[in-house]
Amino acid sequence: MIKENLAKVRSTLSDGVRLVAVSKTKPVEMLQEAYDAGQRLFGENKALEMRDKHQVLPSDIEWHFIGHLQTNKVKYIAPYVSLIHSIDSLNLLQVVNKEAVKHNRVIDCLLQFHIATEETKFGLDMEEAKALLDSPEFTQLKNVRIVGLMGMATNTPNRDLIRQEFHTLHTYFDQLADTYFKGHPEFKELSMGMSHDYDIAMEEGSTLVRLGTSIFGARDYGIPVND
Ligand SMILES: *Cc1c(COP(=O)(O)O)cnc(C)c1O
Numbered sequence: 001m002i003k004e005n006l007a008k009v010r011s012t013l014s015d016g017v018r019l020v021a022v023s024k025t026k027p028v029e030m031l032q033e034a035y036d037a038g039q040r041l042f043g044e045n046k047a048l049e050m051r052d053k054h055q056v057l058p059s060d061i062e063w064h065f066i067g068h069l070q071t072n073k074v075k076y077i078a079p080y081v082s083l084i085h086s087i088d089s090l091n092l093l094q095v096v097n098k099e100a101v102k103h104n105r106v107i108d109c110l111l112q113f114h115i116a117t118e119e120t121k122f123g124l125d126m127e128e129a130k131a132l133l134d135s136p137e138f139t140q141l142k143n144v145r146i147v148g149l150m151g152m153a154t155n156t157p158n159r160d161l162i163r164q165e166f167h168t169l170h171t172y173f174d175q176l177a178d179t180y181f182k183g184h185p186e187f188k189e190l191s192m193g194m195s196h197d198y199d200i201a202m203e204e205g206s207t208l209v210r211l212g213t214s215i216f217g218a219r220d221y222g223i224p225v226n227d
Contacts, residue, residue, distance in 0.1 A: 002030060003037040005215045013209070014202045020064050020191075022212030025219045028053055034215065035061065043085075043210050047073035054080055066150075066191075066210055068122050071095040078102070084109045085150040085191050085210075088122050090132045093144055100143035108147045110191055113172060115165040116154040123151065126172055133180045146181070148189030148207070149173050153197055162197050166204035173205075 006021075013019060020043040023031045031042060035058060044050035045067025054063055062082040069077075069086050077084075078099035087093050087109045100107040111132070114123030124132070132138055133146075151169040153162040173190050181187035193201025193209040201209060212219065 001217070002033045002215060005217075006034060006037050006039060009211060009214055012199070017202055017206060018208050020066070020208055020210045021215050022066065022194075022210050023053070023216060024049065024067070024212065025221065026216045028056055030216055031057055043212075047076040050081075051076040064208075064210075074099045078105070078107065081107060083147070083189075085208075086110070086112045086122065087146075088112045088124055090135055090137060093132070093141060094137065097141040097144045106143050106145050108145050108186075110148050110150040110189060111146060113149055113151045113169055115151040115169050117161070117165075118154055126175075129172075129176070130180075133176075145186060147186050148191065149176070150191035150208075152194070153192070153201075159197075159200060163200050163204060166192050166197075166201050166206070170205045 009019065018041060020041050021034050021039050022043040024045045031053060040060060041062045041064065043064040043066040044053065047069065050063060050065060063080060064083045064085060065077055065081050066085045069084065069092060071092055074095050078096070084096060084107060093109065096107055096109065111129055112123040113129065114125055149169060149172060151165070153165040156162065169192055170190060177187055189207050190205055191208040191210065192204070192206045195211050195214040198206070198209040198211060
């Protein structure tokens with residue numbers, strides 16, 4: 001089924017949009033199946049789960065961290081993670097930088113913005129993002145690189161609201177691209193869109209869609225994950 005799902009999803013992707021296969025809670029056998037069908041980019045939201053999967057799966061997989069990241073867990077992903085989608089504080093960015101130094105790497109990161117109307121979602125607002133980017137501490141970080149923004153829309157059947165929120169994120173992206181990141185062509189990623197709303201996200205300019213359910217099927221949270 002995974003191979004068929006991937007083919008179906010790929011046929012719907014707009015030009016220039018990359019697919020992050022969100023494999024959280026799924027066993028490595030299912031990731032291997034997606035890998036065998038050509039998928040190389042996987043997204044996880046728990047550091048220990050990602051570490052365990054990274055250890056046993058092929059080394060040419062690009063691992064994206066997409067969930068809330070605790071500072072004490074950064075060490076489990078720093079040696080190999082290729083993009084962290086969920087930077088929501090200067091403190092977290094400083095810890096990522098510190099761990100990246102240990103491995104002599106530069107780790108690419110996205111700033112996560114809070115665009116949903118729900119209180120529970122993590123992320124920065126524009127004022128907080130500017131404060132972070134303006135801080136002297138930020139300018140000293142040499143082993144992290146901000147390559148774009150990420151956001152999650154409200155979980156709602158109201159597609160107009162979802163579109164509005166993605167549109168807002170795109171305007172934030174444009175504002176920052178024209179100011180703080182002028183002359184930084186690496187600032188080009190807009191991570192938005194999940195299984196139920198990625199069609200809207202692509203219309204609003206997404207470059208990375210994060211799809212779990214439509215590739216691997218519904219998730220079963222019955223088994224507690226140790227993280
Ligand atoms: C789980 C998750 C996804 C994928 O959600 P689906 O609805 O299964 O496509 C995308 N982004 C983040 C941040 C997630 O935690």
